[in-house]
Amino acid sequence: MLDVVVIGGGAMGSAAAWRLAARGRPVALLERFAPGHTRGASHGASRIFRLVYSDPGYIALAQRALPLWRDLEEASGTAVLDITGGVDHGNQAVLAALSEALEAAGAPGKWLAAEEAADQWPGLRFTDRVFFHPSSGRVHADRSVAALQQSAAGLGAEIHHETPVEAITVRGDDHVEVVTAGRTWHARRVVVAVGAWSAKLLDGLAPLPPLRVTEEQPAHFPARDDAIAWPSFIHHLGDDVYGLATPGEGVKVGRHGGGPVVDPDARDFAPLGDTARRLRDYVREWVPGVDADRPAPISCTYTSTPTMDFVLDRVGPVVVAAGFSGHGFKFTPAIGEVLADLAIDGRPAPARFALNGKLSRT
Known part of the structure; x- marks a missing residue:
């Protein structure tokens, strides 16, 4: 036995x-x-x-x-x-809670002005201050x-x-x-x-x-300039978006959850039209360092x-x-x-x- x-x-x-x-x-x-x-x-x-x-x-x-x-x-x-380091941006109350928790855990991060963050990571767009943590990566x-x-x-x-x-x-x-x-x-x-x-x-x-099983479809988008640096990133919008560079494949961007419920034994892996469109629209607005019109979709499951x-x-x-x-x-x-x-x-x-x-x- x-x-x-x-x-x-x-x-x-x-x-x-x-x-x-x-x-x-x-x-x-x-x-x-x-x-x-x-x-x-x-x-x-x-x-x-x-x-x-x-x-x-x-x-x-x-x-x-x-x-x-x-x-x-x-x-x-x-x-x-x-x-690679990572940035969180968007909802300032959420960012403040993250900062406070990490400070209490002895792992503080750093606040950056939007302009400073944009200078460091020109592939992303920021509209308010950004929370940076050096231990993030992929x-x-x-x-x-x-x-x-x-x-x-x-x-x-x-x-x-x-x-x-x-x-x-x-x-x-x-x-x-x-x-x-x-x-x-x-x-x-x-x-x-x-x-x-x-x-x-x-x-x-x-x-x-x-347990809610959903099919999620992030995508890799080709970078416009392979020389620029990419952190991992989370954009806190309520409907949160995440992303990170994937060497050799582009920059991966996806919405955190929200995909359709599926039976894991009956997935067809077909592209989800409205999901893909919304993701391209987001990337076009917030991730200027990639080509939003050339996504390579990925399919995976969440069990939530x-x-x-x-x-x-x-x-x-x-x-x-x-x-x-x-x-x-x-x-x-x-x-x-x-x-x-x-x-x-x-x-x-x-x-x-x-x-x-x-x-x-x-």
């Missing part, structure tokens, strides 16, 4: 397998699709990394993730995190998942792709049965980190808040909770990781530690994480 079977080979499941294997636990990772697939939320070349939150729990989780990203790079020999998603799995395997974890799970059955407090087409797995614990498929696979096994907070929980021998709501990737290696803690000890280690009730329901 294994100690843990991890179901889901995206970012969170792969991170859990890495951290469990690092503790010497016999673990197997089962992934439904082939390596590098584009069906979920962990593919592509770029995700924003940032400490910038108004919630101290998220700041603490990002602070823990930063050195773990570096540990992953060292373990795998793969560069995954680039620090994480390469595809490389990260591959590096996590490589590092887990190097520590003894079994990695199985194209292995869809057909059933999970709890046989006792320390026994879970996981059925795939070719094998029945037995383990003391199971970690379920399957993104958009969470409600389907966990039905009857663990209580979940309502009503509060946009994560579900990190354990029910008996079943550990749940769900509802990352379009902003979880930056925390990936730290989430892996939380899931390992839950699987082994039943709760996150309080000395390691200043988690609040929003981040974990345990």
Whole structure:
């Protein structure tokens, strides 16, 4: 019998397998699709990394993730995190709350006048003062998942792709049965980190808040001048917009959430006409450093909770990781530690994480 079977080979499941294997636990990772697939939320070349939150729990989780990203790079020999600095602009009350929270967490940022920010980042347009944080940047998603799995395997974890799970059955407090087409797995614990498929696979096994699965379509826009610098950026408009440079692909810009609800097994990946038009209109007005008329659309899923907070929980021998709501990737290696803690000890280690009730329901 294994100690843990991890179901889901995206970012969170792969991170859990890495951290469990690092503790010497016999673990197997089962992934439904082939390596590098584009069906979920962990593919592509770029995700924003940032400490910038108004919630101290998220700041603490990002602070823990930063050195773990570096540990992953060292373990795998793969560069995954680039620090570029990041800017937040728009709603001044929101920016003030972010600034205050980071100051309290010992990670202050810096205020810049709109003119100063425009001089530094001429590819963006600003109309009011800007909040700059030097620790922001980008994480390469595809490389990260591959590096996590490589590092887990190097520590003894079994990695199985194209292995869809057909059933999970709890046989006792320390026994879970996981059925795939070719094998029945037995383990003391199971970690379920399957993104958009969470409600389907966990039905009857663990209580979940309502999970809204949407198809999101950001796009890469070609830069007009490859020599100019790009920070990661968030524009707080109520309907927030994010962006960052993706080397070799352009500048990625997208609206945070708001895409149509989809069944993850019935996506057609077709361009969303009105969504694409609204994004081009935004880019034309606020991102003058790119060509707004030449987007290369991207498609991914968000699995969102009503509060946009994560579900990190354990029910008996079943550990749940769900509802990352379009902003979880930056925390990936730290989430892996939380899931390992839950699987082994039943709760996150309080000395390691200043988690609040929003981040974990345990």
